[in-house]
Amino acid sequence: MLRPETDIEAGRVAILDSIDNIVRQRGAVDISMTELAASVGMSPSNLQRFFESKEALLEAVAERWFADKIQIMEEVCGSDLPLREKMHAFFARRFASMVQQYEAEPELYKSYLEIGNLHFEVVRGYVDLGDHYLSMLVAEAMEEGHFPNLSIDEAVSLINQMIHTYVNPDAIIAIGTAKLNVEKLGKIIDTMFIGLGQSLQKGDSDRPHMKIVS
Amino acid sequence: MLRPETDIEAGRVAILDSIDNIVRQRGAVDISMTELAASVGMSPSNLQRFFESKEALLEAVAERWFADKIQIMEEVCGSDLPLREKMHAFFARRFASMVQQYEAEPELYKSYLEIGNLHFEVVRGYVDLGDHYLSMLVAEAMEEGHFPNLSIDEAVSLINQMIHTYVNPDAIIAIGTAKLNVEKLGKIIDTMFIGLGQSLQKGDSDRPHMKIVS
Numbered sequence: 001m002l003r004p005e006t007d008i009e010a011g012r013v014a015i016l017d018s019i020d021n022i023v024r025q026r027g028a029v030d031i032s033m034t035e036l037a038a039s040v041g042m043s044p045s046n047l048q049r050f051f052e053s054k055e056a057l058l059e060a061v062a063e064r065w066f067a068d069k070i071q072i073m074e075e076v077c078g079s080d081l082p083l084r085e086k087m088h089a090f091f092a093r094r095f096a097s098m099v100q101q102y103e104a105e106p107e108l109y110k111s112y113l114e115i116g117n118l119h120f121e122v123v124r125g126y127v128d129l130g131d132h133y134l135s136m137l138v139a140e141a142m143e144e145g146h147f148p149n150l151s152i153d154e155a156v157s158l159i160n161q162m163i164h165t166y167v168n169p170d171a172i173i174a175i176g177t178a179k180l181n182v183e184k185l186g187k188i189i190d191t192m193f194i195g196l197g198q199s200l201q202k203g204d205s206d207r208p209h210m211k212i213v214s
Numbered sequence: 215m216l217r218p219e220t221d222i223e224a225g226r227v228a229i230l231d232s233i234d235n236i237v238r239q240r241g242a243v244d245i246s247m248t249e250l251a252a253s254v255g256m257s258p259s260n261l262q263r264f265f266e267s268k269e270a271l272l273e274a275v276a277e278r279w280f281a282d283k284i285q286i287m288e289e290v291c292g293s294d295l296p297l298r299e300k301m302h303a304f305f306a307r308r309f310a311s312m313v314q315q316y317e318a319e320p321e322l323y324k325s326y327l328e329i330g331n332l333h334f335e336v337v338r339g340y341v342d343l344g345d346h347y348l349s350m351l352v353a354e355a356m357e358e359g360h361f362p363n364l365s366i367d368e369a370v371s372l373i374n375q376m377i378h379t380y381v382n383p384d385a386i387i388a389i390g391t392a393k394l395n396v397e398k399l400g401k402i403i404d405t406m407f408i409g410l411g412q413s414l415q416k417g418d419s420d421r422p423h424m425k426i427v428s
Contacts, residue, residue, distance in 0.1 A: 084414070150401075154398075157393060157398065158398055158401055158402060158405070161379045161380075161389075161393075161394070161398065161402060162376045162402055162405070164378055164379050164385075164389075165375045165378050166375075171378075175375075175378075179371060179375075180375070184368075184371065184372055184375065187364075187372055187410075187411075188372060188375065188376055190409065190412075190414050191372070191376070191405060191406060191409035191410045191411075191412075192405060192409065193409070193414065194408060194409030194412050194414060195404065195405035195406065195407070195408030195409025195410070195412075196401075196405045196409070197401075197405075198404075198405075198408050198409075200298070200404050200407065200408060
């Protein structure tokens with residue numbers, strides 16, 4: 001007899017919580033389903049009722065990690081915000097969520113990033129999903145005349161590169177939140193909206209403009 | 215009796231070449247001066263004639279890694295190129311040098327990055343030196359009216375963040391040269407010159423501009 005779906009769901013959440021604890025204690029070690037079953041006090045066959053395979057388990061770990069980021073992207077893209085504010089929220093809210101997650105438990109955050117790097121095949125779909133949502137925003141921006149002279153793919157790639165330190169979860173560790181903050185992110189997004197894809201005026205680099213006096 | 219400086223120099227270069235070979239074979243392992251002496255067929259005291267300590271050796275390794283990047287920065291900053299071309303050369307030539315180094319021996323490149331991350335105290339001075347040269351270019355740009363509404367430090371920090379994937383040697387590995395190229399780098403630099411520090415026109419994100427029709 002099948003148990004109700006909710007019991008299975010509750011069991012999965014409990015196992016994922018246990019994995020948090022295992023990662024807290026041991027870091028990003030690679031453990032087998034047999035070891036995991038022992039760690040959570042289950043028989044291997046019982047564990048399999050919740051997660052069929054290690055792949056299914058890793059997918060569930062990734063799903064949990066990305067859940068709030070996906071929610072943010074869906075909310076922002078579906079909102080009525082003006083476009084620039086949408087683009088800002090799209091990046092700033094996810095960045096803020098990563099910072100919060102990092103600051104709550106830096107070691108756990110680092111270990112999960114290591115696990116993600118070791119199993120990038122599980123992460124790749126989420127990276128592609130982020131590009132998909134960004135493409136929608138870029139298409140919307142192009143309808144309004146932004147990012148001229150570029151294809152959607154080119155604009156997405158250039159934006160991803162310019163904003164990389166605010167999207168890449170490793171950057172919070174490598175660069176740190178003393179240097180990365182939402183205010184600077186906003187200035188980078190403004191810079192993109194004003195300049196990305198625009199043609200430089202001839203002589204822009206030589207012509208004397210206003211002189212800075214203070 | 216002291217040997218001529220040139221003999222010492224030649225010996226140092228030979229030892230650094232041997233270290234390349236050791237890193238090729240063993241990767242980014244941490245070896246002692248005693249082990250290194252054995253590997254290069256010297257007595258520990260003879261090795262010390264060339265490198266007084268492991269710190270001195272690591273500094274020499276870093277110096278060799280950064281030598282061409284420093285030469286590029288010095289050449290570009292001292293040149294008569296128009297400012298935008300200077301900024302472009304400042305980043306593009308170093309990026310091209312890293313790509314060449316990576317493509318010549320990807321595994322050696324990765325191992326040296328690992329060594330650099332393990333001994334970041336040796337690398338930090340070179341990162342600061344890059345910021346110093348960039349500050350000079352930014353100050354020059356501000357004299358011409360670029361990057362208004364920002365301090366030099368703010369502009370340097372924002373430029374470093376927008377250009378991060380072209381300066382950070384890890385990015386070549388993590389993102390790859392299929393996505394990172396000099397043409398895109400040029401478009402990012404143009405975007406900075408047009409937009410960085412400029413004020414958004416009110417309603418810039420809502421006002422319908424030219425519509426893209428193809």
